[in-house]
Amino acid sequence: MKNLVILGAGTAGTMMANHLVKKLNKKEWQITLVDQFKSHYYQPGFLFIPFGTYQPEDVRRTIDEFLPKGIQLIREKIDRIDKDTDTVILENGRNVKYDILIIATGCKIAPEEVPGMKGDTWQKNIFDFYTFEGSCALAKKLETWPGGKLVVHITEMPIKCPVAPLEFSFLADDYFTKKGMRDKVEISYVTPLSGAFTKPKTTETLNYLLKEKNIKIVPDFAVEHIEGENGKMYDYGGEVVDFDLLVTIPTNMGDECILRSGFGDDLNYVPTDKNTLQSKVKENIFVIGDATNIPASKAGSVAHFEAEILTENILKYIQGKPLNPEFDGHANCFIETGKGKALLIDFNYDVEPLKGKFPFAGIGPLNLLEESAFNHFGKMAFKWVYWNMLLPARKIPFVTPTMSRAGKKFDKETV
């Protein structure tokens, strides 16, 4: 019996287990999944908890619920991978041998990277919403917050779901407007980027929306340290931003098990071929989702597209055939803009988000890079799609793993 071991039962690991159990011969392959926790979180839902749109129980299920029969689950923390002996070493000292390894350990926030961020005022006037605990604590804070300077802040890129902090700013505008206290809240968006987003055309649209909603943008801000007690955030150039409530996206990093394995980059991401998803560490190690160092967005939609291509490549690897270098960085993200509307962006490594219709050219019904109520409906329906289609690895009709050019308005520069 050969062993295929998947590290991490989050979005990507669960999808891979569900894809592979259907494809691998059960008499030849044992699939083992390792994760430290019992709960599986729908992380896109963390955005909605602070505003009371979702309750904590809406985003939490158990890992076991989504695992098909025939998979072995080991609930234990991974200490490290010994690539030379094809072994995963668990924290309890147990060794798990593998013939093929898939790393899907994701990434997480590291607030301790910035002096003062996780100090005495963490979850008093400095919050995150990238964790279940953070978003629940922020929900409680917002219920009684009297208003003042709200600063939404990104520490450094890359972060998972790079549009989430913008969505938070737009939803905060909507939330305080509905509460009748928007005039008591000054919202600033502080980013290390030169504009609202990483891609020029999207940045144009998003800068316009920030202006329309009276959200001040502070660009090129590289935070050096924070003084929680004084409500001040300093950048390396000496610029200071004052806050009463700081909602920050701390540095995002891969898990320390990658650091302990000795092959991660500076942020503990695994060097990975951006088209085949084979690691650059060893040929029998593959990587998927937020754990990779590829220049695609760290998003569940990306993990979903990667999973289809990686499944094919695992089968090719087993058969000794050349891998398919097909993954093109395809990402597809809804951006909540408040007041029951959202944008949709669809892009890949080479094509930035463009205007047009999705998934059917000329018909849509979703609009690309334009606000619509239908897009908001799509964003809210994503939770159902996540639990019922993405995790069980069911095909989503009309959405292809590589980016389709149909329906997009290309101009001379973007052809």
Ligand SMILES: Cc1cc2nc3c(=O)[nH]c(=O)nc-3n(C[C@H](O)[C@H](O)[C@H](O)COP(=O)(O)OP(=O)(O)OC[C@H]3O[C@@H](n4cnc5c(N)ncnc54)[C@H](O)[C@@H]3O)c2cc1C
């Ligand atoms: C606020 C927010 C909003 C988002 N919005 C969207 C959105 O609208 N659309 C979208 O597509 N994506 C969105 N995302 C991103 C999406 O949730 C992630 O990209 C996706 O979950 C990544 O999947 P993953 O499997 O790589 O990592 P994860 O789902 O994080 O799973 C990693 C798993 O590995 C396990 N693990 C890690 N280290 C160890 C260890 N040492 N031992 C044992 N187990 C370990 C963890 O316990 C975890 O279960 C959002 C994320 C956040 C935080």
